[in-house]
Amino acid sequence: MRPLITQGEIEMLKRDLDMPGEQNLVGIDVYETLHLLEMRRQTAKLELTKRALENKD
Structure with missing residues (x-):
């Protein structure tokens, strides 16, 4: 189920x-x-996620 629209x-x-x-x-x-x-926007989100995962290591 998808989250409600805010x-x-x-x-x-x-x-x-x-x-x-x-x-x-x-x-x-x-x-x-x-x-x-x-x-x-989606590319920016993916880049932020990628950086966060790289920094986590």
Whole structure:
């Protein structure tokens, strides 16, 4: 079972959805932008985890 969605996650999503519009992105450009940003976030999380595991040894 997945964890419940938090208010902070909703606020972050709203900011994420507003930002491309402020940059005049529309349609597929918004989707691609959000997808790339999520990939960057996931990569950053993996890097932090990797560093934490390396430092633990």
